[in-house]
Amino acid sequence: MLTKDQADASASEIASEPHPKVRGASEDGRLVVTLSGNWTTRTVSRIDREMRALEDQPGVRGIAVDLAGVGEMDTAGAWVIKRLAVAQERKGATVEMTGGRSAFDVLLAAVEDAALQELPPAEVRPFGIVPFMESIGRSVFNARDEFLLAMHILGATLSGNKRRRGRKINLAPLAMQIDRMGIGAIPVVVLMSTIVGAIVAQQGAFQLRYFGAEIFVVDLVGILVLREMGVLLTAIMIAGRSGSAITAEIGSMKMREEVDALTVIGLNPIGVLVFPRLVALAIIMPLLTIIANIAAIAGAMAVAWAYSGITPDAFFDRMTAAIDESSLLSGLFKAPIMGIIIGLIASVEGMKVGGSAESLGRQVTSSVVKAIFVVIVVDGLFAMFYAAIDF
Numbered sequence: 001m002l003t004k005d006q007a008d009a010s011a012s013e014i015a016s017e018p019h020p021k022v023r024g025a026s027e028d029g030r031l032v033v034t035l036s037g038n039w040t041t042r043t044v045s046r047i048d049r050e051m052r053a054l055e056d057q058p059g060v061r062g063i064a065v066d067l068a069g070v071g072e073m074d075t076a077g078a079w080v081i082k083r084l085a086v087a088q089e090r091k092g093a094t095v096e097m098t099g100g101r102s103a104f105d106v107l108l109a110a111v112e113d114a115a116l117q118e119l120p121p122a123e124v125r126p127f128g129i130v131p132f133m134e135s136i137g138r139s140v141f142n143a144r145d146e147f148l149l150a151m152h153i154l155g156a157t158l159s160g161n162k163r164r165r166g167r168k169i170n171l172a173p174l175a176m177q178i179d180r181m182g183i184g185a186i187p188v189v190v191l192m193s194t195i196v197g198a199i200v201a202q203q204g205a206f207q208l209r210y211f212g213a214e215i216f217v218v219d220l221v222g223i224l225v226l227r228e229m230g231v232l233l234t235a236i237m238i239a240g241r242s243g244s245a246i247t248a249e250i251g252s253m254k255m256r257e258e259v260d261a262l263t264v265i266g267l268n269p270i271g272v273l274v275f276p277r278l279v280a281l282a283i284i285m286p287l288l289t290i291i292a293n294i295a296a297i298a299g300a301m302a303v304a305w306a307y308s309g310i311t312p313d314a315f316f317d318r319m320t321a322a323i324d325e326s327s328l329l330s331g332l333f334k335a336p337i338m339g340i341i342i343g344l345i346a347s348v349e350g351m352k353v354g355g356s357a358e359s360l361g362r363q364v365t366s367s368v369v370k371a372i373f374v375v376i377v378v379d380g381l382f383a384m385f386y387a388a389i390d391f
Contacts (some may be wrong), residue, residue, distance in 0.1 A: 018071055020047045024054050029061040031093075033084070036069030039077025051080050055087035063088045068099030078107035082115040150344045153351070156270035157278055173276040181242040181277075182284030188241065189288050190295040193233055197225060197296030201303040214308045218315055219322040221300040226323060227386075230293040231331040232379050234285065235338040239371035243346040246277055247367040250350025251360045259351075274347045281339035289335040293328075326391050334382050338375045345371045 020037040033054060037043070065081065085095040097108070204217040250273055253259050262269040297319075304310040310318075349367035353360050385391075 019043055020077070021069075022047055022050050022054070024057075026057070026060070029059060031057065031060045031063040031088075032066070033063060034066045034069065035081070036071075038072040039070055039081065040072055040074045041076040044077045044080050048080065051084055055084050058091075060088055060091065060093045062094045062096070064096045064098060066099045067097060067101075067104055070100070070104065073104055073107055075107060075111055078104070079111040079115055082108050082111050086112075086115045146348055149351070150348050153270055153274060153347050154278075154340075154344060156268060157275045170276075174279055177276045177280035178284055181238070181245075181280055182288065185238060185241055185284075185288060186291060189234055189237055189292050192237060193230065193292040193295040194299035196229065196233060197221060197299035198303040200224060200229070200296075201300035202307055205304060205308045209308075215310065215314070215318055217300075217304060217308065218310065218318040221297065221304075222319045222323045223327055225293055225296045225300070226327040227330050228379065228383070230296055231285075231289045231335050231338065232375070233296075234288045234292045234335070235342065235375040235379075236372050238281070238285065238288070238339065239342045239375060240368050242281065243342045243371045244364050244368050246343065246346035247350040247353075247364045248360065250274075250347060251353030251363055254351065254353050255355055255360065270347075274343070277347070278340055278343040281343045282336040283339075285335040285339035286332050289331055293331070330382075330386055330391060334379065338378060341374055341378060342371045345374060 018037040020035070020039045020043055022036075023034045025032045025034075031054070039047075063085070065085065067081075070077075085097070089095055097105075100108075201217055201221050204220045205214050208214050208216055208220075250259075253273070259269045259273070262272055301312055301315045304315055305312060346367045349363040349370070353363050
């Protein structure tokens with residue numbers, strides 16, 4: 001960081017430099033432009049508006065640029081001068097540079113490609129029913145393509161895992177993924193589930209108190225946590241924690257061409273990278289769901305005891321009568337499926353990462369949003385299916 005004295009010295013140095021100057025004279029369709037001063041990065045901004053006015057000047061058949069009065073020039077100054085020449089050449093004018101040193105010719109030639117580039121026009125999004133329907137159609141086709149890619153990854157994962165020697169599953173990466181995505185997630189799962197369970201119990205008891213039925217808060221918490229809330233909260237937290245990590249890891253490897261390196265050495269990158277993560281998610285999701293259920297019920301029990309005076313013994317007795325095996329199994333059945341869905345979405349987004357950090361951030365965000373949306377939709381579909389079969 002510059003000190004005050006250094007900043008003042010730099011400002012005085014810039015002020016002492018000869019400012020760039022331009023003088024244009026037009027005679028019978030011929031424009032004579034005389035330049036002087038220092039055309040450098042620190043000073044060229046002072047003359048940009050005048051140079052753009054000369055670029056837009058109409059009716060010019062020929063232009064002569066006199067560089068004899070220019071003292072110093074760098075690439076920024078050369079680009080501004082070359083931009084004037086290119087703008088008039090595109091209008092059909094002939095351009096002649098005179099009076100410049102050989103070093104100026106080198107700079108002007110170096111910036112020619114940059115001056116010839118045209119900025120893309122600003123994208124204007126049309127409004128109306130047709131663009132709206134078009135966006136819906138594109139979204140449907142994109143969803144179809146991503147579904148097919150997910151199925152391709154799932155098939156390649158299952159087939160690519162087969163080892164050449166003995167066709168056995170490598171347990172080392174599987175155990176590592178279980179430790180990272182499962183054991184590492186226990187604290188946040190326990191914390192969030194406990195808090196949500198306590199909130200549900202407090203709000204339920206508060207509303208049921210008007211009817212003298214506070215004991216039924218046990219039924220509410222037991223059924224809601226075991227059938228829906230436990231597995232759904234766990235899936236959302238795993239999607240945000242592990243799904244983003246999977247996308248970032250695979251995307252980073254793709255950016256560094258490590259995925260291509262696996263293919264070169266004869267390995268299936270899908271089987272090597274995706275298989276242990278999918279299996280780990282399918283294993284840890286039911287286990288984390290059980291932990292989340294216990295934590296939510298513990299939080300609800302504590303609140304029911306402190307807020308409504310329902311002792312733990314009474315809580316357990318009422319819960320035993322309120323729930324059955326279907327309430328417990330309905331949540332556990334959904335857990336591994338949600339884990340596989342999170343892993344597939346995260347892997348698909350990771351494989352779509354391009355060569356820039358912006359692409360990586362965009363796909364990580366998309367992975368989390370899509371995974372949370374899909375697990376909520378799947379949970380709703382399971383609820384309707386269980387209702388249809390009376391489970």
